Amino acid sequence: MxxxxxxxxxxxxxxxxxxxxxxxxxxxxxxxxxxxxxxxxxxxxxxxxxxxxxxxxxPTRADLIVAVYRHQVEACAEAGPVLLTESATPHAALASWIHLFVDFLVTKHGLAEAMRSDDAAFQTLHAYFLDRLVPVCAELLDAASTAGEIIPGIDALVLMHGIGNLCIGADSPDYDARLMVGLVIAGLRVR
Amino acid sequence: MxxxxxxxxxxxxxxxxxxxxxxxxxxxxxxxxxxxxxxxxxxxxxxxxxxxxxxxxxPTRADLIVAVYRHQVEACAEAGPVLLTESATPHAALASWIHLFVDFLVTKHGLAEAMRSDDAAFQTLHAYFLDRLVPVCAELLDAASTAGEIIPGIDALVLMHGIGNLCIGADSPDYDARLMVGLVIAGLRVR
DNA sequence: GCTATAGCGGAACCAAGTTCCGCATATGCA
DNA sequence: TGCATATGCGGAACTTGGTTCCGCTATAGC
CATH class of the missing domain: 1.10.10.60 (Homeodomain-like)
Incomplete structure (x- = not known):
């Protein structure tokens, strides 16, 4: 009250x-x-x-994290539609956007881990990041799928979840998150 | 003494x-x-x-984990060469082996996370799992690469690291680790 | 059986998150 | 400006979980 x-x-x-x-x-x-x-x-x-x-x-660490990174997440979300209009093909836009997202994640030590934590305290983090970014990703996926460039039926949430996972431990010298993400992007293409 | x-x-x-x-x-x-x-x-x-x-x-949690799962890791390691001789193609062997590894990981709640922890206490876990499995993976990769089925130059350690990452949170209902791993495997193929 | 000691139990200590309450102070009003 | 009151603050205290350490016990070897 x-x-x-x-x-x-x-x-x-x-x-x-x-x-x-x-x-x-x-x-x-x-x-x-x-x-x-x-x-x-x-x-x-x-x-x-x-x-x-x-x-x-x-109240929770997630609230603090969200508040700290809100601007950057918004920027990433807004970049989606822009890339879609400016890129040569929808697949190129999707690839660029994913790289943008990866760049964001890998520079925030521990954020990728936190993103996927099933701890209840991270629920709002999960909710915010995904609610804000998944629709953007879905739009890009949809465009690329419609254009026949990628295999259909990929769920944006699953994809982002996976991309996030691949970014965990990206600062380790014997790992290369971008390479792995690149393999996933390549795997999306129809053959 | x-x-x-x-x-x-x-x-x-x-x-x-x-x-x-x-x-x-x-x-x-x-x-x-x-x-x-x-x-x-x-x-x-x-x-x-x-x-x-x-x-x-x-002395460390990693030692306990290694001891508990040693049999299963050994079984996975030994399956590699067998698959290579029994499968239709090296790429098929590689795919089967990766799925085996994924099956192992996703059924051990929290193991994938632990695997990639940079905490010093998990060093021996990291060392054991990777030292035992990376050579097997490298052999499979090499065979598939030599056969011209996959893009060359993929580092086994990086790949396993990434596969492990993709298995994190595999029990979440809104995620599908196997699908993501499948994309990676597809991304490995030459086009 | 006896002795030396490997090995045991668990108290104590440390690190971090979280809660709670007495206290301080900014706000709104007279 | 001065006062009453709610808002907000600080940090002690509590919780959880890892880690260490030491006095005691039970076993191996004789």
């Missing part, structure tokens, strides 16, 4: 907003150096707040 | 051996219901031993 008896809600306190942005900055910084599983106490200390303040603003 | 002054080592105590097999059975059971990250205390309780006993026999 927010607000006074009269029903008109008191506006959010200034310090609360300050803390929220401080937390976002601190989290972004912590994620860069320690990955998205950076200890809560770390982030709180960086932001100069108590741990309780993190939980008040971002 | 083990043994008496005279240099002849005292043989392993009977209770020690008993505990080791009890632990293996308990761990196998725990892995089935809770995945390979089942709490140490759980496994110890199941086996009717103290936690210290686990660490004495299996």
């Amino acid at each position: 927010t607000g006074t008896e009269s029903g008109v809600p008191r506006k959010q306190r200034a310090d609360s907003r300050r803390n929220e942005t401080a937390l976002l900055e601190a989290a972004a910084a912590a994620f860069v150096v320690s990955g998205v599983n950076a200890p809560v106490r770390n982030i709180a200390a960086r932001a100069g707040v108590g741990v309780g303040t993190i939980y008040r603003h971002f | 083990t043994g008496t002054e005279s240099g002849v080592p005292r043989k392993q105590r009977a209770d020690s051996r008993r505990n080791e097999t009890a632990l293996l059975e308990a761990a196998a059971a725990a892995f089935v219901v809770s995945g390979v990250n089942a709490p140490v205390r759980n496994i110890a309780a199941r086996a009717g031993v103290g936690v210290g006993t686990i660490y004495r026999h299996f």
